[in-house]
Amino acid sequence: MKSKTLKKDKVNIITLGCSKNMVDSEVLSGQLQANEIDVVHESSKRDHNIVIVNTCGFIDKAKEESINTILDQVELKRRGKLDKVIVTGCLSERYKNNLEAEIPEVDAFYGTMELPMILKQFEADYKTELVGERLLSTPSHYAYLKISEGCNRTCAFCAIPLMRGQHVSKSMDDLVKEAEGLVKKGVKEVMLIAQELTYYGLDLYKKRMLGDLMNRLADVKGLEWIRLHYAYPHKFPLDVLDVMRERPNICNYLDMPLQHASDNMLKAMRRQITRTETEELIAAVREKVPGLCLRTTLIAGFPGETLDDIEETKLFLQKQRFDRVGIFTYSHEEGTSGFDLVDDVPAEEKERRAQEVMGVQQEISYELNQEKVGKTFKTIIDKKEAGRYLGRTEFDSVEVDNEVIIQTDKRLKIGEFVNVKITKAFDYDLEGEVTA
Structure with a gap:
């Protein structure tokens, strides 16, 4: 009988979904490397024997991609190309029992907060002294900086709290230390990410502290650009804009997902804000930081949405002239309050509405870009x-x-x-x- 040669494990991490998942994979990579375990990210060389799939479970398309990726890796294991397939992340957190039953070939499933348990698979220890240390999977000049985990909001369409739990802020000292470490690695730009940036600090410091954090990070030498992603409009802390205006290394850029422009839809989505309040906030943002780039995200096809709601959204875009807009089609997610509603807009119609809205934004984007010529x-x-x-x-x-x-x-x-x-x-x- 042929004896099996002992070779050192090499782990390939495949990351699906958002930038927050990417940061989790980078932290996992750093911990594995610190435990002298070879690790790569999305390698195509096939010289690894273990794969960890960090899944996304946000919407149907993301879940489908995650499952297909797991099945692809399981097939490689079946053909003897891999020794182990391990699954973690949001899909695993949300559907662990179902996945274990349906894909038994996977060696282990872990949730979003079980990093120490993943390390035990490799007889490795979680090293607390490495908090903030990551093995970057982005180009070395930029990185994402996750300032908190989870979300306390109750938006009707969103399953994030089911997968990520309640809001937990990282301390400012830890974030500054992490930013300083990133700069030492050559990072010049950090993008602040969270499920909800503006909630930062309420749990740790009993008040919103995003502006204070921005000031602390702006003091980090060598950090040339700081960018804000995923700011919730309800009770937006306007002091953030004062810091943005005053500190030259904070980009005049704000990503504020609004999700819709119709009051009917905003109420059904449980967004805690009206169309009028939204427009007042946009005006305040632009007054405080002239020339700011405002990005938003919208959803098409939420239960009960009418063609009038879509027309209202198109007129809203034409009036507000956002610099950047992204749009998703609604995904009916069990466990959310939206799941109790009838998913009454067919998939093809959701897509048609999304394309119609983006057609309006495409013209606006072209016009705004033309204004940059010569500058x-x-x-x-x-x-x-x-x-x-x-x-x-x-x-x-x-x-x-x-x-x-x-x-x-x-x-x-x-x-x-x-x-x-x-x-x-x-x-x-x-x-x-x-x-x-």
Whole structure:
């Protein structure tokens, strides 16, 4: 009988879903590496023998992608290409019992808060002294900084609290230390993420402390851009805008998911804000930080949504002229209050409505981009692709916003900042040349 050679384990982590999941994978990678276990992220080399799939369970499409990924890895295990398949993350947190029954070939399932238990699979210990230490899976010049976990909101469409629990803020001291560690690794831009940024500090400090945190982070030497993602509009702390205006390394950029413009839908979605209050907030935001880039996200096809609600949303976009807009089709999620409603908009109609809304935004985006032609912007170089460089201004976040296309004979460094004069503008991208 052929004896099996003992070889050292090598772990490949596959991350699905949002940037918050990516941070979790980076923390897991750092812990494994500290325990002298080889680890890579989404490697295509096939030189690993263990796979950890960090799943997403947010909406139907994400769940389907997670399950298909697990099945792909299980098939590789069946063919002898892998020794173990381990599953963690939101889908596993929410549907662990079902998954164990349906995919028994998986060696272990873990929830979103069970990192120490995952490490025990490798006879490794969770090292508390490594809090904030991560093995980055992003390019070295930018990183996500997760400032809290969980969410206390009760939005009717959202299953996040079921998977991530209640809001828990990280301490400011820990976050500053983590940011300082990222800068030492070459990071120049951090994107602050959470399920809900504006709730930061209420649990630890008994008041909203996002503005104070921003000030502390802005003092970190070498941190050139700080960007805000996922700010809830209800009771938005306006002092955040004062800090944004006063501190030059905080990007004039705010990602504030509004989800809808119709009062009927906002009430049904349990958003705790009206159309009028939303418009007043937008006006206050723009007054406090002139020139700010405002990004929002919308949902099409929530139960009870009418064509009038969609028309109202289109008029709202035309009036407010957001710089960036994303849109999801509603996913009927069990365990949410929305699940008690009749999912009465067919999938094809949800998609049609979403495309109709984005058609309006596409025109607005094109017009706003045209206004940038002839102007010069500080731009960070993200990558070189097909003989050209791709970068971003302070008004653009990674993957979801505009890219600046730069054709140049000059050799630019990835992660460096250059001044770019915009020469052309498209619906969602810009083109420009480096100025001296």
